[in-house]
Amino acid sequence: xxxxxxxxxxxxWAEMPKEEKNGIVVSSRVRLARDLKQVPFxxxxxxxxxxxxxxxxxxxxxxxxxxxxxFEWKNPEExxxxxxxxxxxxxxxxPKFAENAKKWERLLVKEDGSLSVLxxxxxxxxxxxxxxxxxxxxxxxxxxxxxxxxxxxxxYAFDERFGYLTACPTDVGTGMxxxxxxxxxxxRMSGQLSKVVQNMSQLGLNMHGLYGDGTKAFGNLYQISNxxxxxxxxxxxxxxxxxxxxxxxxQEKQLREDLKQKNPYPFIDRITRANGLLRNAYMLDxxxxxxxxxxxxxxxxxxxxxxxxxxxxxQMTLLSNPGHLQRKAGRKLxxxxxxxxxxxxxxxxxxxxxxx
Amino acid sequence: xxxxxxxxxxxxWAEMPKEEKNGIVVSSRVRLARDLKQVPFxxxxxxxxxxxxxxxxxxxxxxxxxxxxxFEWKNPEExxxxxxxxxxxxxxxxPKFAENAKKWERLLVKEDGSLSVLxxxxxxxxxxxxxxxxxxxxxxxxxxxxxxxxxxxxxYAFDERFGYLTACPTDVGTGMxxxxxxxxxxxRMSGQLSKVVQNMSQLGLNMHGLYGDGTKAFGNLYQISNxxxxxxxxxxxxxxxxxxxxxxxxQEKQLREDLKQKNPYPFIDRITRANGLLRNAYMLDxxxxxxxxxxxxxxxxxxxxxxxxxxxxxQMTLLSNPGHLQRKAGRKLxxxxxxxxxxxxxxxxxxxxxxx
Numbered sequence: 001x002x003x004x005x006x007x008x009x010x011x012x013w014a015e016m017p018k019e020e021k022n023g024i025v026v027s028s029r030v031r032l033a034r035d036l037k038q039v040p041f042x043x044x045x046x047x048x049x050x051x052x053x054x055x056x057x058x059x060x061x062x063x064x065x066x067x068x069x070x071f072e073w074k075n076p077e078e079x080x081x082x083x084x085x086x087x088x089x090x091x092x093x094x095p096k097f098a099e100n101a102k103k104w105e106r107l108l109v110k111e112d113g114s115l116s117v118l119x120x121x122x123x124x125x126x127x128x129x130x131x132x133x134x135x136x137x138x139x140x141x142x143x144x145x146x147x148x149x150x151x152x153x154x155x156y157a158f159d160e161r162f163g164y165l166t167a168c169p170t171d172v173g174t175g176m177x178x179x180x181x182x183x184x185x186x187x188r189m190s191g192q193l194s195k196v197v198q199n200m201s202q203l204g205l206n207m208h209g210l211y212g213d214g215t216k217a218f219g220n221l222y223q224i225s226n227x228x229x230x231x232x233x234x235x236x237x238x239x240x241x242x243x244x245x246x247x248x249x250x251q252e253k254q255l256r257e258d259l260k261q262k263n264p265y266p267f268i269d270r271i272t273r274a275n276g277l278l279r280n281a282y283m284l285d286x287x288x289x290x291x292x293x294x295x296x297x298x299x300x301x302x303x304x305x306x307x308x309x310x311x312x313x314x315q316m317t318l319l320s321n322p323g324h325l326q327r328k329a330g331r332k333l334x335x336x337x338x339x340x341x342x343x344x345x346x347x348x349x350x351x352x353x354x355x356x
Numbered sequence: 357x358x359x360x361x362x363x364x365x366x367x368x369w370a371e372m373p374k375e376e377k378n379g380i381v382v383s384s385r386v387r388l389a390r391d392l393k394q395v396p397f398x399x400x401x402x403x404x405x406x407x408x409x410x411x412x413x414x415x416x417x418x419x420x421x422x423x424x425x426x427f428e429w430k431n432p433e434e435x436x437x438x439x440x441x442x443x444x445x446x447x448x449x450x451p452k453f454a455e456n457a458k459k460w461e462r463l464l465v466k467e468d469g470s471l472s473v474l475x476x477x478x479x480x481x482x483x484x485x486x487x488x489x490x491x492x493x494x495x496x497x498x499x500x501x502x503x504x505x506x507x508x509x510x511x512y513a514f515d516e517r518f519g520y521l522t523a524c525p526t527d528v529g530t531g532m533x534x535x536x537x538x539x540x541x542x543x544r545m546s547g548q549l550s551k552v553v554q555n556m557s558q559l560g561l562n563m564h565g566l567y568g569d570g571t572k573a574f575g576n577l578y579q580i581s582n583x584x585x586x587x588x589x590x591x592x593x594x595x596x597x598x599x600x601x602x603x604x605x606x607q608e609k610q611l612r613e614d615l616k617q618k619n620p621y622p623f624i625d626r627i628t629r630a631n632g633l634l635r636n637a638y639m640l641d642x643x644x645x646x647x648x649x650x651x652x653x654x655x656x657x658x659x660x661x662x663x664x665x666x667x668x669x670x671q672m673t674l675l676s677n678p679g680h681l682q683r684k685a686g687r688k689l690x691x692x693x694x695x696x697x698x699x700x701x702x703x704x705x706x707x708x709x710x711x712x
Contacts, residue, residue, distance in 0.1 A: 265639055265692050265695070265696055266639065268638045269637060269638035269699075272636045272637055272638040273633060273636060273637050273638070275636050276632035276633050276634075276635055276636025276637060277629060277632050277633070277636075279632055279636070280628045280629060280631050280632025280633075280635070280636075281625060281628055281629050281632060282621065282624045282625035282628040282629075283621055283622070283625040336621050339621070340621055343625075
């Protein structure tokens with residue numbers, strides 16, 4: 001089941017339905033942190049207490065199996081480094097889990113990759129749901145469904161006044177971190193990014209790159225997420241985040257038009273060249289591929305080049321990463337082979353998209 | 357007649373027959389310098405003697421009309437600056453004639469542009485024939501045919517010991533300058549160009565760019581020509597030049613293979629990118645277009661990209677020049693429009709070549 005997911009070039013959040021045209025909002029994500037009463041927080045677990053905690057969690061999951069049949073329970077020791085890299089690139093696990101999972105950490109994962117639970121990583125449970133487009137409410141509903149199911153068996157650390165008690169005090173309350181992934185090339189090109197980041201901070205929101213805190217925003221993909229988890233309901237937080245995302249979308253759209261109006265020739269040239277290079281280059285390194293894919297995404301959104309489904313652009317973005325590249329190639333690749341196959345695989349995706 | 361030639365994107369020397377596959381030798385050229393006895397050399401002509409000389413030359417041409425019907429006699433005053441620019445880009449006139457033709461200068465031209473005669477420019481007559489591929493003998497034959505015809509009427513300055521007497525002493529003897537235009541990207545990329553230029557000089561040959569002495573070799577196109585016009589027959593000079601050209605072709609081929617063997621990935625990448633940019637860019641400046649067309653020519657020769665007829669590549673090279681671009685557009689263009697239409701016209705040529 002997990003095997004099937006690992007063998008695809010995609011994951012649920014990347015599969016934007018064809019009829020949805022909003023190319024600026026890529027995906028939505030909700031993550032709930034939950035911890036057990038009377039069990040030490042994960043960073044204080046040892047071999048013995050860790051093992052006991054895992055048993056509790058596994059039993060809870062087994063009791064949910066009837067309601068949630070498409071889930072798989074995985075010990076990270078059963079996963080190769082390559083498989084962990086794939087899950088990381090699909091945004092289903094954290095770098096910490098990929099690199100250094102302890103014996104008592106586990107992964108619970110839904111077959112389409114939309115839901116995953118990290119057990120005994122930062123918290124006893126980190127339940128995460130990711131879906132394409134603007135869909136925080138649905139993410140929250142799905143995460144809650146799994147959460148409710150587990151809560152029937154598990155005894156969560158919960159305080160009437162503070163809410164959920166979590167390993168890190170910044171998660172106390174709802175334990176929820178919601179985020180929206182946006183494609184914002186015009187905000188960056190116009191030099192307005194640092195101002196936007198500052199604005200987000202004033203609104204109590206974080207802004208960072210595709211792969212979480214402190215990561216570079218390859219391909220002009222940025223996430224916004226809530227800093228504050230207490231004093232507001234989950235729905236209020238999600239609703240506020242979607243409102244802000246909507247404003248960013250409007251700002252991005254306006255700046256795209258401004259850029260095009262002000263200097264149409266170089267603007268269009270940048271996009272047509274990206275299209276030509278993606279369809280023809282014999283070698284593409286990851287940074288160039290992601291940058292060209294950003295230009296392509298922009299060009300499709302603005303109708304400058306022919307329609308390419310967003311899901312295909314997302315797949316090409318995933319395929320630009322080393323793990324996906326190596327999996328598709330089926331063998332260890334040298335640096336030069338990686339660049340060559342990255343170009344080849346992207347061209348295959350584009351030529352199929354053209355005729356479909 | 358001249359009008360028809362000016363309205364095409366091509367000229368005889370650019371029209372390599374489809375069955376000929378040697379992409380390294382672009383074209384051949386023979387030029388004969390002839391001067392009249394008892395008439396001052398052109399730089400010493402004045403309004404009166406110039407007018408008298410023109411009459412002599414025009415009468416001679418009229419007496420040849422039955423034998424050579426496809427020729428037109430043109431006063432440069434009847435040509436616009438744009439038309440002179442077109443003839444210059446087709447290599448049928450010199451920059452001097454284009455910019456600063458005197459009242460008594462004339463142009464005699466064959467309708468396909470293969471033969472042209474500059475009257476009273478550097479010499480009383482400069483008869484030139486240019487043909488595609490390696491064809492010096494045929495160029496010489498055609499130039500001689502016109503020369504013989506004119507000589508039946510005109511009295512050439514000829515000395516039994518020195519041969520033809522010309523305005524510039526470096527042309528005395530045969531009065532012939534033969535040249536071959538070659539595409540030598542691998543010699544340049546391998547850093548061997550200056551050594552080759554030195555070798556040519558030791559062999560009594562000159563090497564320079566597409567548009568004559570001192571011009572930059574845009575698009576890796578280089579001409580070799582004889583320095584010495586005396587002491588050897590026309591046929592000997594042509595034959596020697598073709599032998600040297602053959603050696604350059606072999607050297608170029610070997611270096612192409614070496615470059616490809618040594619670093620196949622970046623070598624192929626360079627070519628596929630050029631193909632992608634030529635087919636997709638929204639703007640191309642002249643220098644970039646010529647450089648990409650050179651990579652395309654190389655890629656076609658080496659079978660790295662699909663077959664494109666040499667004549668189409670030559671047409672795109674001609675179209676990269678400002679005069680051809682403006683003529684095809686049919687109006688004055690701003691710099692940015694030039695770059696845009698250059699890209700557009702090249703794409704049209706390429707898309708037709710693809711389906712044919």
